[in-house]
Amino acid sequence: MNQAQSHGSLKSYISGFILSVLCTVLAFVVMQEHLLTGSALISVVVFLAIVQAWIQLQFFLHVGFKSRWTIAIFISTMSIILILVIGSLWIMHHLNYNMTSEQMDTHILYEEGMDTHSY
Amino acid sequence: MYNEINPVLNPPSLVEKSGYENKTILGFWVYLMTDLISFAALFATYVVLRNNTFGGPSGKELFSLPFVLVETFILLTSSFTCGLFTLAAQRNNKAQAISWLTVTFLLGVSFLSMELSEFSHLIQEGNGPQRNAFLSAYFTLVGAHGLHILVGLLWAAVSLVMVWKRGITPHIMNKLTRFSIFWHFLDIVWVFIFTIVYLLK
Numbered sequence: 613m614n615q616a617q618s619h620g621s622l623k624s625y626i627s628g629f630i631l632s633v634l635c636t637v638l639a640f641v642v643m644q645e646h647l648l649t650g651s652a653l654i655s656v657v658v659f660l661a662i663v664q665a666w667i668q669l670q671f672f673l674h675v676g677f678k679s680r681w682t683i684a685i686f687i688s689t690m691s692i693i694l695i696l697v698i699g700s701l702w703i704m705h706h707l708n709y710n711m712t713s714e715q716m717d718t719h720i721l722y723e724e725g726m727d728t729h730s731y
Numbered sequence: 732m733y734n735e736i737n738p739v740l741n742p743p744s745l746v747e748k749s750g751y752e753n754k755t756i757l758g759f760w761v762y763l764m765t766d767l768i769s770f771a772a773l774f775a776t777y778v779v780l781r782n783n784t785f786g787g788p789s790g791k792e793l794f795s796l797p798f799v800l801v802e803t804f805i806l807l808t809s810s811f812t813c814g815l816f817t818l819a820a821q822r823n824n825k826a827q828a829i830s831w832l833t834v835t836f837l838l839g840v841s842f843l844s845m846e847l848s849e850f851s852h853l854i855q856e857g858n859g860p861q862r863n864a865f866l867s868a869y870f871t872l873v874g875a876h877g878l879h880i881l882v883g884l885l886w887a888a889v890s891l892v893m894v895w896k897r898g899i900t901p902h903i904m905n906k907l908t909r910f911s912i913f914w915h916f917l918d919i920v921w922v923f924i925f926t927i928v929y930l931l932k
């Protein structure tokens with residue numbers, strides 16, 4: 613590896629580090645100062661985590677995704693992860709909904725507009 | 732920068748140039764991706780079980796965000812110094828490589844000891860993994876990451892001795908590249924633990 617390339621890599625590590633710190637601090641501030649609530653908060657914070665993961669993949673790991681094998685393995689892994697995570701959350705949410713605990717009962721009555729207090 | 736490409740992770744063509752180096756790094760990439768799937772399963776378990784506190788305290792009452800923020804910055808810095816170590820090793824600068832690897836190792840040790848002190852604190856207050864489903868899932872997810880860090884630290888220690896005794900030969904450089912990929916990977920997993928377990932508690 614020649615001198616010019618090494619120098620460029622140093623720049624890439626430094627920018628990766630600075631961008632990662634920015635993402636972490638931003639997510640922390642959004643959380644701590646209660647800038648958002650509900651699903652907007654979750655989406656923004658998770659989005660920042662994904663951005664930071666992407667930054668580290670590019671600037672620290674230097675995964676260029678130029679080899680077909682690297683891309684193929686990455687995409688199939690991501691598909692499995694999406695099916696696994698979204699599938700689990702979806703199924704378990706419906707399971708909770710159908711196998712009602714007392715707490716869930718109140719939640720469902722409220723959500724379906726069947727709140728007993730209104731009768 | 733952005734378009735700078737890790738030559739080992741991106742061989743021009745595996746058919747044309749199926750050397751030993753390329754194969755081992757690609758194989759290691761496959762291992763990392765399968766490891767990512769097991770972490771994804773633990774994350775899904777945690778998110779499903781996070782509200783099953785069985786009358787015990789929730790994450791909001793248990794976790795201290797500033798403490799975890801310090802942990803996060805320590806691990807992020809160690810990932811950065813690991814990059815500096817790779818650069819020094821690529822330039823075949825043995826002294827610099829050894830010092831950056833030592834810094835990375837020490838930062839890793841402080842991260843792990845902070846995590847262990849948090850664990851023992853939780854267990855002492857009766858909030859161990861047997862308390863409820865939420866804490867079982869928490870200890871499994873964060874513990875699995877901690878175990879990876881421990882393996883990474885052992886690997887760093889072995890690499891340190893290897894570089895010190897034998898210098899940086901191409902063969903050893905290949906091993907060192909795999910270590911640095913592993914260490915950066917662990918920081919990426921921690922970003923999600925920080926976000927999902929601690930920020931969205």
